[in-house]
Amino acid sequence: MVIHFIPEIADRVHYVGVRDPDRRMFDALVPLPQGTTYNSYLVKGEAKTALIDTVNPGFEDEFVERISKVSSVEEIDYVIMNHAEPDHASAISYVLSKNSKANLLVTKRGADAAKLYFNIPEDRIRVITDGETIDLGGKTLRFIVAPMLHWPETMFSYLEEDGVLFSCDFYGLHTAYGLYDDQVPNMIQYAQRYFGEIMMPYKSMGKRAIDKIRDLDIKVIAPSHGPIHRNPESIMGVYEKWTVGETNDKVIVVYATMWKNTEKMVKQLVAVLEERGIEVPVYNLEHADIGEIAKDLVDARGIVLGTPTVVGRMHPLAVYATHLVTILRPPVKYGVVLTSYGWGKGALSHASEILGPTGLEVVGVMEVNGPPSQENYSEIRAIAGSLADKVLLEK
Numbered sequence: 439m440v441i442h443f444i445p446e447i448a449d450r451v452h453y454v455g456v457r458d459p460d461r462r463m464f465d466a467l468v469p470l471p472q473g474t475t476y477n478s479y480l481v482k483g484e485a486k487t488a489l490i491d492t493v494n495p496g497f498e499d500e501f502v503e504r505i506s507k508v509s510s511v512e513e514i515d516y517v518i519m520n521h522a523e524p525d526h527a528s529a530i531s532y533v534l535s536k537n538s539k540a541n542l543l544v545t546k547r548g549a550d551a552a553k554l555y556f557n558i559p560e561d562r563i564r565v566i567t568d569g570e571t572i573d574l575g576g577k578t579l580r581f582i583v584a585p586m587l588h589w590p591e592t593m594f595s596y597l598e599e600d601g602v603l604f605s606c607d608f609y610g611l612h613t614a615y616g617l618y619d620d621q622v623p624n625m626i627q628y629a630q631r632y633f634g635e636i637m638m639p640y641k642s643m644g645k646r647a648i649d650k651i652r653d654l655d656i657k658v659i660a661p662s663h664g665p666i667h668r669n670p671e672s673i674m675g676v677y678e679k680w681t682v683g684e685t686n687d688k689v690i691v692v693y694a695t696m697w698k699n700t701e702k703m704v705k706q707l708v709a710v711l712e713e714r715g716i717e718v719p720v721y722n723l724e725h726a727d728i729g730e731i732a733k734d735l736v737d738a739r740g741i742v743l744g745t746p747t748v749v750g751r752m753h754p755l756a757v758y759a760t761h762l763v764t765i766l767r768p769p770v771k772y773g774v775v776l777t778s779y780g781w782g783k784g785a786l787s788h789a790s791e792i793l794g795p796t797g798l799e800v801v802g803v804m805e806v807n808g809p810p811s812q813e814n815y816s817e818i819r820a821i822a823g824s825l826a827d828k829v830l831l832e833k
């Protein structure tokens with residue numbers, strides 16, 4: 439028999455989530471170097487019991503086993519769906535199939551999602567309104583509607599007596615290791631990576647949600663991935679910056695190269711930026727981790743894109759990276775595009791097509807035939823100088 443450790447993260451609040459250290463990708467988009475967790479919490483009041491979120495497909499039996507260490511599934515009165523993405527909501531139907539009385543508490547849009555994705559019957563669903571509370575007997579759960587973090591139906595749940603905020607994906611991070619924030623080395627870097635991948639496109643909604651919870655006495659943040667923040671000021675502090683798009687003296691460089699001509703141009707530019715004291719993370723797209731790029735997009739003020747010309751267009755890896763920049767909506771302000779071609783131009787106009795609508799201020803572009811000449815190098819140094827001026831002027 440497997441022995442489960444079911445931590446009590448606050449008075450009568452039990453962690454019943456599961457760990458998935460072997461998972462390597464999320465949403466077929468985001469690499470997970472350390473796997474992840476699907477967090478779920480059981481809150482036991484004197485009269486009623488609530489289950490907050492569930493787990494990813496494939497973990498149903500382990501999940502129910504964990505719940506049964508502190509309660510029985512039949513005893514659950516409320517299942518709370520903070521978010522409808524299947525990593526947290528897919529086991530709801532399994533739980534409800536083993537329990538005849540529990541209601542599913544959701545936002546209005548959550549009700550539609552619960553029916554659409556999981557076939558939850560109408561008579562098991564109860565729609566909550568923003569700010570509504572339920573009394574579990576000495577434990578009061580308040581619901582805070584927080585749309586688009588990162589799906590439309592999202593809400594937070596807040597346990598008033600203990601100051602625990604169940605924030606679902608918000609304030610989350612992907613690692614399977616460490617129960618509490620202070621047990622995870624480089625916790626903020628993992629959180630930044632996660633923010634860049636998932637929350638950055640919706641940062642204004644994140645800001646709105648933060649304003650809504652500002653007056654709460656939050657002692658613990660219990661998100662749906664990664665560690666529980668028993669020192670919540672740390673994660674809340676960085677989210678304050680990231681959601682308003684606060685940037686640093688930092689330029690992210692992403693490039694593809696086939697025969698290193700573009701790479702030579704990139705290296706010249708990087709040298710000048712570094713000389714000016716700017717932080718310059720550089721990613722060769724051939725082997726770059728997209729999650730790291732997302733992380734550095736969160737607070738970079740400038741971006742440099744390097745790409746050779748391939749059949750009259752940008753290199754496909756550069757297309758992918760550029761597209762990511764458009765959908766992740768980073769707060770980056772200034773851009774430079776460096777390209778190399780053999781016999782006919784095309785990459786630069788392709789880059790402008792994609793980057794045009796982003797509102798990025800393009801500080802300089804280069805289209806070099808083959809390897810860069812000495813003259814090209816001095817042009818690159820001049821462009822790098824203008825980029826550095828812009829980046830360092832902005833505070």
Ligand SMILES: Cc1cc2nc3c(=O)[nH]c(=O)nc-3n(C[C@H](O)[C@H](O)[C@H](O)COP(=O)(O)O)c2cc1C
Nearest residue numbers: 696697698699700746747748749750779780781782
């Ligand atoms: C698969 C492939 C397709 C290419 N297509 C074009 C093209 O359509 N137009 C062009 O001007 N050069 C084309 N080139 C030439 C490269 O753009 C040129 O060699 C460039 O300098 C390579 O830069 P790099 O060393 O950074 O890879 C192509 C090269 C390869 C290998």
Ligand SMILES: [Fe+2]
Nearest residue numbers: 521523588607
């Ligand atoms: Fe999600």
Ligand SMILES: [Fe+2]
Nearest residue numbers: 523525607662
């Ligand atoms: Fe999630």
